[in-house]
Amino acid sequence: MHGSLNDYRIWYAQVPEFAKKYRVITMSLRHYYPEKWDGKGDDFSVGQHAEDVASLIQQLGLGKVHLLGHSRGGAVVLMVAKEHPELIKTLILEDASGMESLLPDTPESRKMASETKELVGGLRRNLADGNVEKAAQDFTDGLGGPGTWAKRSQAQRQILLDNMGTGVDSGERGNITCADIAKFNFPVLTFTGERSPRRYAEAFAAAHRCNVGVPAPIVIPNAAHAMNRENPEPFNKAVLEFLSEH
Numbered sequence: 001m002h003g004s005l006n007d008y009r010i011w012y013a014q015v016p017e018f019a020k021k022y023r024v025i026t027m028s029l030r031h032y033y034p035e036k037w038d039g040k041g042d043d044f045s046v047g048q049h050a051e052d053v054a055s056l057i058q059q060l061g062l063g064k065v066h067l068l069g070h071s072r073g074g075a076v077v078l079m080v081a082k083e084h085p086e087l088i089k090t091l092i093l094e095d096a097s098g099m100e101s102l103l104p105d106t107p108e109s110r111k112m113a114s115e116t117k118e119l120v121g122g123l124r125r126n127l128a129d130g131n132v133e134k135a136a137q138d139f140t141d142g143l144g145g146p147g148t149w150a151k152r153s154q155a156q157r158q159i160l161l162d163n164m165g166t167g168v169d170s171g172e173r174g175n176i177t178c179a180d181i182a183k184f185n186f187p188v189l190t191f192t193g194e195r196s197p198r199r200y201a202e203a204f205a206a207a208h209r210c211n212v213g214v215p216a217p218i219v220i221p222n223a224a225h226a227m228n229r230e231n232p233e234p235f236n237k238a239v240l241e242f243l244s245e246h
Contacts, residue, residue, distance in 0.1 A: 001053065003071025005139060005163045007033040013232035022243065027056065033162040046098065046174040050079035057087050064089035066243055070228065072097050075173040082180045090246050092239060094191045095200040095225050097173045102206035116199065120171040127167045135167060136160045144224035145195055178210035189242045190217040191235065195224035
């Protein structure tokens, strides 16, 4: 499951490799590309997207699946795991959102929460002002560090620009609780990037305190939040090794 302002196309470095051994399904969540959405309606939420994912798994008769989610997509797959554990064979979380409520109330965690709120708020302000490319650049640089947008290929930039209508996202992430995490009884794999925002590693550490089955994240070197694209080789290798064991 892709994250904010993305779609099924972000897995271009994973699908060919994973498909050598597994059936691989990537999907664009409701209102993302190729849909051209006007931002209206009340069916754009992590909860709705999780139900859409669960429905797809059920309708295709897939049984238990290996479910991978990146960023906001991580919040979506966590919600699927919470509401439909019978569908989960393994859970793979790449800089997953959705676990913010697990963080302790400290000045550092409040600072991280403020950074997230400002990132989403800045995106919405830029879009309201009609600054579409600035919205994409500021959002990308906020997650990957200054200069990340400049390094993106035109195809990578186009994915974000094609999904800017989904920038009305309120920032709601499902708020998975410690009690929810404690119930997970399937294997979990976690990732973060060497230059990813610290809040993701902190959330994984908090999840581990709730359930020792949630491991410390594998740190992908020479990469930030978009690690599966920025350094796909070690990412793919770790995922495939994990899948071969489960």
